[in-house]
Amino acid sequence: MMSFNFSLSAFLGTVQSRLQPSWARNLRVGQRIGLFQKRSWQQLICFTVATIACFLVIPPPAWASLTDDRYDGEIFALYAGNGSLVPPKVKLADSIQQGKPAILVFYIDDSRDCKQFSSVVSQLQANYGRVANFLPVRVDSLPIQADYEPTEAGYYYRGYVPQTVVFDQKGQVKLDEIGQVSFEAIDDSFRQIFDLLPRAESLELKRRKVNEVSTELVPQP
Secondary structure, three states: OHHHHHHHHHHHHHHHHHHOOHHHHHHHHHHHHHHHHHHHHHHHHHHHHHHHHHHHHOOOOOOOOOOOOOOOOOHHHHOOOOHHHOOOOOOHHHHHHHOOOEEEEEEOOOOHHHHHHHHHHHHHHHHHOOOOEEEEEEHHHOOOOOOOOOOOHHHOOOOOOOEEEEEOOOOOEEEEEEOOOOHHHHHHHHHHHOOOOOHHHOOOEEEEEOOOOOEEEEEOO
């Protein structure tokens, strides 16, 4: 008897649903679609809020800058546009053995002074790169030892950056300066080494802007 009542109830429910007008059935379908859309909008809103929260929590990326002491990457490639300077092609001992003038530049990548000085070194290489060895040395790459030989870069490091040391053909120091040495000062040292005309008697050069961080020297019209 219970089985009969259950079947009869199911039969009556099916008949009732079929006898309902189409608008009633469409109303129920619309209610279900509306509920689905409401949940979709809720999920979208939650996802958007979570995304914004991530951007607020995660710090923004650091932008390269010439005016701070933040590490941005290799300074000669980034600020001087000259990745060929590092690593040096030869060591100081090899340069002295070759009897070739050299310029030794001590630097670190997270120093504003070194960043700004990198373009000067690049311009010097443009003028003297074929006749002199350029040896940029990151100070944290110097081996830690009690003593250095005069043929080792660490022998000349004085604990500050940037530091520029210019050697003649015999390995004698002709310039040893700390800080952002001017292009003209180093150029004068090279002029003496190569027995070139003094600046006052040669073609005057003028700085021309290449990009936001670099300049080059060109003849003044």
